[in-house]
Amino acid sequence: MALEEERYEKISKIIELVDRSEISSIQSVVSGVIDVINDPQSSAKDLKDIIEIDPPLTARVLKVANSAYYYSLRKISEIQHAVIWIGFDVVKEIALSQKVCEVFDQDETISGYSGSSLWKHSIAVALLGKMICRREFGERGENAYAAGLLHDIGIIVENQFLENDFIDILKKAEHEKKNLSVSEYEALGYTHTDIGKMLTDHWSFPEELVVAIGNHHNPDKAPQEFSKFASTLYIADYLCQERGIGYSDAPFCDPGIFRKCLKRLDVKGYALDLIVKDMEKEISMMEDQGLFQYDKAKKQ
Amino acid sequence: MTKRKNNNSIEEIERENLILKTKVKHLTNDLHLTRQENETSTKNYFEIYSDMERKVEERTRQVKELQKQSQQAKKLESIGTLAGGIAHNFNNLLMGIQGNASLMLVETNSGHPHFEKLKTIQKLVRNGARLTKQLLGYAREGQYEIKAISLNQLVRETSGTFSTTRKEISIHQELADDLYVIEADLGQIEQVLLNLYINAAEAMPQGGSLLLKTMNVTHEDMKDKCYKPKQGNYVLFSLTDTGVGMDRKTMERIFEPFFTSRGLGNGTGLGLASVYGTVKAHGGYIDVYSEKGHGATFKIYLPAIGMKPKKEKNADTDVMKGRETVLLVDDEDVVADVGDQMLRKLGYEVLVARSGKEAIQYYEPKRDKIDMVILDMIMPDMNGGEVYDRIKEINPYAKILLSSGYSIDGQAADILERGCDGFIQKPFSMEVLSGRIRKILEKRNDRLS
Known part of the structure; x- marks a missing residue:
């Protein structure tokens, strides 16, 4: 209990730092889009207002919307046109990913980790999570997409505010062939999942997202009502690491948990194989279109 | 061997079947969702579209309203200008009547049967001038001018x-x-x-x-x-x-x-x-x-x-005479003629210029002789303001009394601010005129010394 409290104190201090940093600048747009996703009453006008308040974001959303990846038949020059030509849901996704990736701009590679490799991983998890929801459950999977993008936000925070510790943690994990979270726990007493959970809770994200991000290494501990969602995120994360798409923070993960999740969701391995194949196609197409280039272009 | 192979193929076929079934399920789900999304996107597009149309309508209405207001304002402005113009001309006419009556009064002693009638004419002119003042007041409406008033x-x-x-x-x-x-x-x-x-x-x-x-x-x-x-x-x-x-x-x-x-x-x-x-x-x-x-x-x-007013002096008291030379500038013949006569009656040497150009022509060679200029504000070609500036160029010490059928606001106030010595509102009586002239001529020129 005392240990819990101590951990809580430590993370709270880091979150105070985050509040005063550039990372918190993504909060309003990201929360705004997540609200639009979760409020059935909200409309494309709300989304448009959220995006257009941020002109650099608007420009990037339009640029992505015009890329060959979205097969737009027309030049899209306004958000409302993007809504009709490539779809409301797609615009939500683009806005979310373009905003979140602003904080993944650390380019230096340390022990296999870089901001861009983590970003590629996050996009892949987001895409896969969403595709599983759509194809297997017949659901829109927009929250799964958001959860995928943000599930490793704790790593970004560590990288920025505990930089020296973080480099040691990365190196230690590499040398001792451990998962990142084990190394984190040994050094700090908590992991990036704890930071992610507290930060998204602090930002008042929907509980489903907070729980899934906090339990993306141990979905079994998620409360019953969020168990399906947390398990989906776990499966997506697991498969992307297994396939080596982007940075892998947990190369030594537990196939036991994975199998339990499959069972819980009643999803077959071969069905997932089909989905992963399509996801990989998408990712390589995005790569061809230069959609991971944001960190190289830098912010204006 | 064959049997096993057959088993294998059955397993394989079953497996393929399973995968195909899964693919069908995936595609069906995806299609269904895509259809839904298409609907919401279209619906949303039209929501934005109609929202913008509403905005356009609203703006259009606002523009029309503003146009109406500006038309109304223009109309009032033009009525104001018209009223101002009428007042100006009317004051010049009154000036002629006032001046002639003043001149006759000077030559009429108080026992004469015409004396009271002439006084009445002067009083009527004053009433007329009050009417034009109200017209000018209307012309000014809308621009508030705060000043000390009694x-x-x-x-x-x-x-x-x-x-x-x-x-x-x-x-x-x-x-x-x-x-x-x-x-x-x-x-x-x-x-x-x-x-x-x-x-x-x-x-x-x-x-x-x-x-x-x-x-x-x-x-x-x-x-x-x-x-x-x-x-x-x-x-x-x-x-x-x-x-x-x-x-x-x-x-x-x-x-x-x-x-x-x-x-x-x-x-x-x-x-x-x-x-x-x-x-x-x-x-x-x-x-x-x-x-x-x-x-x-x-x-x-x-x-x-804070201040108490200066004792309100009855302007119609004494006539103060003088012998200096005055250049009277006015484009209105009535005013120029009557002004000329009034000034002469008061003892002054008078030069009359009937335009701004003439005024400069007269002033330039005789700058040392002319003690003071009485300058009309509104004249064709070169107006009072320009003439004022030219005379001041020729002689910075020139003494100038501004006269106008318009009231003191606007242009006249502008010239006064540039250092003009005084203002007299048409129509003016001989008494008022004599007072203004003496006040200016007897003022020591300390501003430029």
Whole structure:
């Protein structure tokens, strides 16, 4: 209990730092889009207002919307046109990913980790999570997409505010062939999942997202009502690491948990194989279109 | 072996079947979702679209409204310009009448049977000039000009005008001698007084009497009111009528716009509301006391500025003569001729220029001889302002008296600010003219020395 409290104190201090940093600048747009996703009453006008308040974001959303990846038949020059030509849901996704990736701009590679490799991983998890929801459950999977993008936000925070510790943690994990979270726990007493959970809770994200991000290494501990969602995120994360798409923070993960999740969701391995194949196609197409280039272009 | 192979193929086929089934499920789910998304996207697009259309409609309506307002403003402006122009020409005509009457008066002794008639002509000219002043006031409407004014003078003027239209009402005045000066917009306060007179007259349809009082008060004298006056000196104007009066309920609503106790069609219901608005805008207060059947008293308190007025001198007293040389510049023949004669009667040497160009031509070679210039403001080709600047170029010490049929505001005020020595409003009498000239000629030129 005392240990819990101590951990809580430590993370709270880091979150105070985050509040005063550039990372918190993504909060309003990201929360705004997540609200639009979760409020059935909200409309494309709300989304448009959220995006257009941020002109650099608007420009990037339009640029992505015009890329060959979205097969737009027309030049899209306004958000409302993007809504009709490539779809409301797609615009939500683009806005979310373009905003979140602003904080993944650390380019230096340390022990296999870089901001861009983590970003590629996050996009892949987001895409896969969403595709599983759509194809297997017949659901829109927009929250799964958001959860995928943000599930490793704790790593970004560590990288920025505990930089020296973080480099040691990365190196230690590499040398001792451990998962990142084990190394984190040994050094700090908590992991990036704890930071992610507290930060998204602090930002008042929907509980489903907070729980899934906090339990993306141990979905079994998620409360019953969020168990399906947390398990989906776990499966997506697991498969992307297994396939080596982007940075892998947990190369030594537990196939036991994975199998339990499959069972819980009643999803077959071969069905997932089909989905992963399509996801990989998408990712390589995005790569061809230069959609991971944001960190190289830098912010204006 | 074969059997096993067959088993294998059956397993393989079953497996393929399974995968195909899964693919069908995936595609069906995806298709279903895509259809839904298509619908929401389209619906959303049209929502944004109609929202923008609404905005366009709203803006269009606003633009139309503004256009209407600006048309109205233009119309009022052009009426104002027209009124100003008429007043200007009319003042020039009055100047001719005034001047000739003045000249005749100088040659007529007071026992002569024509003497009183000439005096009457002068009085009528003054009444005419007051009318044009009101026209000019209308032309000025909308631009507020705050300046120090004497409320007594204003009360005298407005009540004079008013009494000529309502003979059945007798007006009595008790005006304080040393009344403080107030800072206000002349036209607006004039309107306040007239509205109060009209209101009183409407309360006395069979006629009656009106008592107008002014006095100096302080905030101490304004205790026990429902408002809390700011500290300082105030000028009180009170107006008491002997009309029908009103009950408490009416009194409470009397300053509301469109409130009228006189039935529809008998008044706009705006008069007292505008009185209230103007008084408030000037930082003043207003009270009303009345009882049904016992008349009413309105009291207006306006903040005073510290100084007491200079003794109001009756301008029509002495004629002061002189022998200097005066250049009179006016494009109106009537004014130029009568002005020439008036000046000569006063003993001056006179040169007359009938345009700005002529004025410069005359002034340049005789700059040392000409002691003073009387300059008309509004002239074709080169107007008063330009002539003023040219003369000052030739001789920075030149003494110039500005004259105009327009009032002192606007252009004239502009030239005065550049250092002109004085202003005289047409039509002017010989007495006023002589006073202005002496004042300027006897002033030591210390500004440029």
